[in-house]
Amino acid sequence: MTTDSQLQAEKIYALQQSRVQKFRTGTTISLIILLVLLIVAFSGIDLTGMGIPFRTIQLDSAFMRENAAYIIQGLGDTIVLAIVSIFLAGALALLGALGRLSKFPPAYAIATFYVSLIRGTPLLLQLFFFFLALPQLGIRLNGWTAGVLALGINYGAYMSETFRAGIQSVGQGQREAALAIGMNQRQILTRVVLPQALRIIIPPFGNDFISMLKDTALVAATGFVHEVLWRANTVGRQKFKSMETLLIAALCYWAITIIFSALQTRLEAYLARGERGR
Amino acid sequence: MHVLKDISFDVAPAEVVCIIGPSGSGKSTMLRCLNFLEHPDIGTVEVDGLKVDVSLPARETAKTINQIRLRTGMVFQSFNLFPHMSALDNVIEGLVTVKRMDKNQAVEIGKSFLNKVGLATKFHEFPARLSGGQQQRVAIARAMAMQPRVMLFDEPTSALDPELIGEVLQVMQQLVEEGMTMLTVTHEMGFARKFAHRVFFMDAGRIIESGAPEQVFEHPQDQRTRLFLSAIEKKR
Numbered sequence: 001m002t003t004d005s006q007l008q009a010e011k012i013y014a015l016q017q018s019r020v021q022k023f024r025t026g027t028t029i030s031l032i033i034l035l036v037l038l039i040v041a042f043s044g045i046d047l048t049g050m051g052i053p054f055r056t057i058q059l060d061s062a063f064m065r066e067n068a069a070y071i072i073q074g075l076g077d078t079i080v081l082a083i084v085s086i087f088l089a090g091a092l093a094l095l096g097a098l099g100r101l102s103k104f105p106p107a108y109a110i111a112t113f114y115v116s117l118i119r120g121t122p123l124l125l126q127l128f129f130f131f132l133a134l135p136q137l138g139i140r141l142n143g144w145t146a147g148v149l150a151l152g153i154n155y156g157a158y159m160s161e162t163f164r165a166g167i168q169s170v171g172q173g174q175r176e177a178a179l180a181i182g183m184n185q186r187q188i189l190t191r192v193v194l195p196q197a198l199r200i201i202i203p204p205f206g207n208d209f210i211s212m213l214k215d216t217a218l219v220a221a222t223g224f225v226h227e228v229l230w231r232a233n234t235v236g237r238q239k240f241k242s243m244e245t246l247l248i249a250a251l252c253y254w255a256i257t258i259i260f261s262a263l264q265t266r267l268e269a270y271l272a273r274g275e276r277g278r
Numbered sequence: 279m280h281v282l283k284d285i286s287f288d289v290a291p292a293e294v295v296c297i298i299g300p301s302g303s304g305k306s307t308m309l310r311c312l313n314f315l316e317h318p319d320i321g322t323v324e325v326d327g328l329k330v331d332v333s334l335p336a337r338e339t340a341k342t343i344n345q346i347r348l349r350t351g352m353v354f355q356s357f358n359l360f361p362h363m364s365a366l367d368n369v370i371e372g373l374v375t376v377k378r379m380d381k382n383q384a385v386e387i388g389k390s391f392l393n394k395v396g397l398a399t400k401f402h403e404f405p406a407r408l409s410g411g412q413q414q415r416v417a418i419a420r421a422m423a424m425q426p427r428v429m430l431f432d433e434p435t436s437a438l439d440p441e442l443i444g445e446v447l448q449v450m451q452q453l454v455e456e457g458m459t460m461l462t463v464t465h466e467m468g469f470a471r472k473f474a475h476r477v478f479f480m481d482a483g484r485i486i487e488s489g490a491p492e493q494v495f496e497h498p499q500d501q502r503t504r505l506f507l508s509a510i511e512k513k514r
Contacts, residue, residue: 176315177358177417181372181424182348191375195362 042247057243064244067235071248074228075256081144081216081227085151086209092156097163098189111160118157124218126150131222143224147216155212162204166197199271206264213260214253228252281307282318282483289428292457296470296491299480300506305463306355308480309430312461313350314343325349326427348376351421355433357413359405365392365416366401372424391419395449411442418449429453431462467510471495479503 044058092114099111118126131146141149170193178188220230228249236245282304289295297305310316312323318332325346330339359368366388373384392401395415405413414434421429431450435443447469453460454473464470470477470491477494479487481502487494498504 171358173354173356173358174360177352177354177360179315180313180347180350180352181420182344182376183372184344187375191371192360196360199362 059244059247060241063239063241064248067245068248070235071228071231071245072252074226074231074249075252077225077227078213078216078252079256081147081151081219081225082209082213085148085155085216086205086212088148088152089155089159089208089212090205092153093159093163096156096160097167100160100164101167115157115160118154123150123154123215124221126154127218127221143219143222146222147219147225151212151215151219155208159205159208162208163197163201166200167193169200170196202271203264203268206260206267210257210260210264213256217253280319280483282311284484285311285321287478287485287488289459289461291427291459293475294454294460294473295462295476295478296474297461297463297478297480298465298467298470298506299478299486303480304483305480306432309432309461309463312428312430313347313352315352348424349427351424351426351429353414353417353421353429353431353434355436357405357410357417357437359413359417359420361405364402364404365397365408368405368416369420369423372420377424387423388419391423392416394422394452395419396445409442410438411445414438414446415449418446418453422453428459428461431460431464433463433465435464435466467495479506481506 040056042057042059044061045056047054047056096111096114099107100115102108102111127146127150130141130149131143134141134146174192174196175188178192183191216227217229219225220227220233223230232245232249233242236242285308297309299305307316311318312325314323314330320333323330323332323346326349328342328346328349330342330346332339359365360371363371366385369388369391370379370381370384373379373387374381379387389398389401392398395418397412397415397419400408400412400416405416408416418434434450435446438446443466447466450460450462450469451473462469462474472491474491476488477491478485479494479498479500479502487498487500487503494503495507498507
């Protein structure tokens with residue numbers, strides 16, 4: 001009896017595994033086909049000769065080779081801009097979250113006001129405000145400063161809700177246990193609440209960072225930060241070859257997004273492993 | 279709405295008080311008033327010579343309240359260990375962070391208290407890998423490491439599987455024998471009968487009856503106490 005049911009269980013398991021395997025293989029093949037189609041679409045091959053009345057997009061490959069390095073070098077600025085801005089955003093998000101959780105009315109009001117105002121207006125407008133409007137008040141910010149401020153303040157407002165949720169996820173019993181051994185509010189926050197809240201906050205924080213990597217492109221609009229999109233636009237417009245340069249830029253953003261997403265997945269797996277031990 | 283009414287009592291050093299009563303009677307709330315996890319509206323709380331008039335504004339009482347918390351250890355029904363710290367780190371957290379003790383010295387003290395509660399092999403385990411009984415013993419060690427003058431136990435065995443209750447009660451018995459001043463909210467009538475010097479029966483926010491365990495358990499004066507005790511007898 002036991003061997004029979006064991007055999008059956010093994011059969012069911014094997015069946016499930018083969019289904020999973022089939023799905024994976026199918027997905028991989030489909031992705032490869034999509035990638036090949038994309039490459040063919042931009043290959044410049046004339047399909048009319050093969051009886052298909054369609055001409056793929058012709059790119060100036062010599063021009064692309066010449067300018068690719070220049071555009072790709074913008075990735076340094078893109079990544080640095082995103083990292084500096086995400087740190088500012090994290091700091092503001094923490095303050096915003098603490099404000100939203102505060103029982104002190106002015107702190108709650110300021111945090112609510114900040115989140116509402118920033119989430120209620122476009123990021124590009126905020127960037128222009130720092131770069132183009134503040135000079136009227138005699139405050140001249142360079143493109144970098146304006147970019148970091150706009151990105152940091154904007155993302156900080158969105159992330160403060162995430163931080164708030166993370167902090168609230170730490171049970172009241174934890175605070176009580178900390179109070180009972182004589183901890184003050186600051187010690188409770190730094191030693192007990194934040195370390196536990198971070199486990200909740202880090203995954204969405206990573207998502208926001210990946211999203212910010214691409215929003216740094218908005219800072220190209222200042223004309224003074226020579227990140228990927230600015231370089232692509234500048235070179236492309238000069239020679240009327242924006243198709244080529246924007247494709248290079250797109251591949252740059254796509255590549256770093258894939259890389260950072262993979263890192264993010266590993267980080268989440270690492271955090272989840274700790275979770276299972278709880 | 280008043281949760282507690284006319285609560286007034288003194289506890290002598292080394293005295294063991296057990297507080298019993300139906301759920302919702304205010305037992306836990308009363309215990310939590312003693313270290314100000316709940317703030318009473320009126321009255322005074324005095325612990326080890328530190329007196330707080332609760333009607334004074336918070337900024338005047340905050341410092342004394344913190345001192346009282348340092349001299350009272352608390353054990354919770356749901357343990358409330360810090361899940362991101364090992365058993366040993368849980369025990370030394372108060373020593374290092376609050377008392378600013380040297381880390382090595384704190385580790386020595388922490389280990390000796392974990393030894394005392396029978397967890398010498400579990401220093402570096404995280405709470406999630408410990409049983410409920412082990413977690414509660416770590417929690418007792420964490421409270422005791424601060425060398426409190428009074429220990430408050432808030433239903434310390436209510437969240438435990440029946441087979442784990444004994445190991446926690448045994449540690450508590452050890453504290454009784456060492457002469458620790460203890461206030462315990464409990465449903466463990468056996469423990470109360472055996473170790474309490476005084477038993478409070480609470481109902482509807484009042485201490486209805488108080489006295490030696492043999493008196494309260496064998497000759498309850500009040501009808502509500504009799505009803506509660508007979509209900510418990512029936513359950514057995």
